[in-house]
Amino acid sequence: MTDRRVLVTGGAGFIGSHLVERLLERGDEVLVVDNFYSGTRSNLHHLLANPAFELVRHDVTFPLYVEIDEIFHLACPASPVYYQRDPVQTTKTSVHGSINMLGLAKRTGAKILLASTSEVYGDPEVHPQPESYWGNVNPIGVRSCYDEGKRCAETLFFDYRRQHDLPIKVARIFNTYGPRMRPDDGRVVSNFIVLALRGEPITIFGDGTQTRSFCYVDDLVAGLIGLMESDPSFTGPVNLGNTGEFTMLELAELVVELTGSSSPIVHQPLPQDDPTRRRPDISLAKERLGWEPTTRLEEGLRRTIEHFRTAVGA
Ligand code: NAD
Ligand code: UDP
Ligand code: UDP
Numbered sequence: 001m002t003d004r005r006v007l008v009t010g011g012a013g014f015i016g017s018h019l020v021e022r023l024l025e026r027g028d029e030v031l032v033v034d035n036f037y038s039g040t041r042s043n044l045h046h047l048l049a050n051p052a053f054e055l056v057r058h059d060v061t062f063p064l065y066v067e068i069d070e071i072f073h074l075a076c077p078a079s080p081v082y083y084q085r086d087p088v089q090t091t092k093t094s095v096h097g098s099i100n101m102l103g104l105a106k107r108t109g110a111k112i113l114l115a116s117t118s119e120v121y122g123d124p125e126v127h128p129q130p131e132s133y134w135g136n137v138n139p140i141g142v143r144s145c146y147d148e149g150k151r152c153a154e155t156l157f158f159d160y161r162r163q164h165d166l167p168i169k170v171a172r173i174f175n176t177y178g179p180r181m182r183p184d185d186g187r188v189v190s191n192f193i194v195l196a197l198r199g200e201p202i203t204i205f206g207d208g209t210q211t212r213s214f215c216y217v218d219d220l221v222a223g224l225i226g227l228m229e230s231d232p233s234f235t236g237p238v239n240l241g242n243t244g245e246f247t248m249l250e251l252a253e254l255v256v257e258l259t260g261s262s263s264p265i266v267h268q269p270l271p272q273d274d275p276t277r278r279r280p281d282i283s284l285a286k287e288r289l290g291w292e293p294t295t296r297l298e299e300g301l302r303r304t305i306e307h308f309r310t311a312v313g314a
Contacts, residue, residue, distance in 0.1 A: 001052070002027040007068040007110075009060050009101060010075035012039030014181050015115070015173075018221050019072060020044065024052055031066060033058040037089075038077040043180050060097035061089075064104055070228060071112040073101045076150075078117075080143065080271065081186025087145035094149030095156070102160045105167075113169040113228050114157050116237060118278055119147045120172060128245075128279040131172065131237050141273040154237065161235060169227050169234075174241025174280045178217030178300060179307035189214065189301070192252055193308045196261035206270030208249035211277040215242040216300035219293035226289040234288050241280035242293040258301055 006023050010016045011032030016039065023030050029052045032044065036057065047053045058064060060075045076093050077083040083090040098114065105112040121129045122137035137147045160166045177189035185191075195202045223240040246254075252265050285291045 001029070004028045004070060005031065005068045007031050007033065007066065007071045009033050009071070009073050009097070010039060010115075012036060012041060012043050012055070013074065013078070014039070014043070014178070014185070015176060015217060015220060016072075016074045017043035017180055018178070018217050019074070019224060020047065020053070022221050022225060024050055028052070030054070031056065031068065033060065033064060034075065035059040038079065038082040038182070040182070060100055061092045063100050066104070068104075068108055068110050071101055071105055071110050072115070072224065072228070073098065073112060074115040076115070076146075079186040080146070083146045084142055087142070090145040091149045094146075094153045098153040098156045102156060102166065106160065106164050111167040111169070111228065112157075113171065113224065114153055115224070116150050116154050116170050116172045117146075118172055118174040118239070118241065118280065119143065120151050120154065121278070122147060123273065123275040124278065127277055128243070128281045129239070130281040131239055131284055138273050142271070143273045158235075167232055169230070170236040170238070171224055171227050172237050172239045173220060174215055174239065174278065175212045176215045176217055176220045176241075178304050181304070183308065183312050188212070188248060188251065189304065190308070192255040193259065193301075193305055194312055196255050196259040196263050197305070197308055197312055199261060199263055201266040202252050202256065202263050203268050204248050204252055204265055205268050205274065207267065208252065209247050210270075210274060211245045211247050211279065213242050213245050213279045214251075214297055214300070215240070215293050216295035216303075219295050223285060223289065223291045226291045230289055238285050238288065239280040239282050240285060240291070241282065242297070243279060243282060244297055245277070245279040246297065254298065254301060258298065259305055
């Protein structure tokens, strides 16, 4: 045991559930609060018997009074399908949720980390994206509830630092994938794998030339923990992501190959404000955290495909 009491908001989600496993493994006491909007109790089912673990249904837009030492603030739906289903709640989650968790950190003196996103760069005009780039975000589009919500959350973190001297850490996470994404999550990796395993047409939005950089979840979690443990003077924001850049067409072809699927590829309309390209500049994470991803896309996809074979029974 480490004596450390750690709160993980959104811990029943995809990234959160992997993070909780790592924290328990190193001996922390872990409290998860989650409203199960896009996460599930089943993601944590195997941990419920652990006496160092506690799970509470709670919406972070409401105040929370607990005694803790560290907060990983992850609560927020991350898939466009989920965050656009109730966009006002998405903004409330990022803004009110961050205010409450910062208020909690202020009262308890806890160190607090924000799971921010590469979406703060919007449809980037600078490529690859360094942390110094201010981004190109549409403030009134369908993605804004998520993008602007996270941008405002970052503002709140830095203002609580300046005004109240809070120990903050801000991670800008790029597209992350792996086991425990929901089959209906809606993000591209889970969609392509589920469709391929079911032998259904693989849906590429637009012409498939848009790019993303995909980080395997274990690498990402190591980065989040490394950031929390970093020198107190280091607040970030820091990019966490894999620098391998792929078109959606390349991703679809790789998924078809690795699943041995006979699914055809079909094209559907490109959603509004879909970023055309994205790749992190991770020099800062390498320098300050000694961190970089080690899992190649093909290897990470193999492990993710294994998970989905069981999850969708294909
Ligand atoms: P996820 O949707 O699987 O997990 C989010 C969790 O937050 C879910 O369990 C959900 O139920 C919970 N939640 C949502 N609103 C809440 C509220 N108001 N109160 C309490 N709980 C709430 O998504 P994920 O991929 O695990 O993402 C986790 C975090 O990382 C999010 O903050 C997301 O913005 C950030 N992030 C993820 C990615 C990625 O590619 N996965 C990329 C950038 C940033
Ligand atoms: N808050 C919370 N838990 C705490 C302390 C505060 O949820 O342990 C919430 C509280 O409801 C408040 C918010 O965090 O609305 C911001 O707190 P802060 O102390 O910064 O502001 P104030 O209470 O002065 O508005
Ligand atoms: N995408 C796709 N088919 C799908 C789901 C997504 O072609 O079934 C595309 C989407 O338009 C985007 C990219 O894949 O260009 C990544 O989408 P995702 O929702 O995973 O993440 P984000 O756009 O938030 O980076």
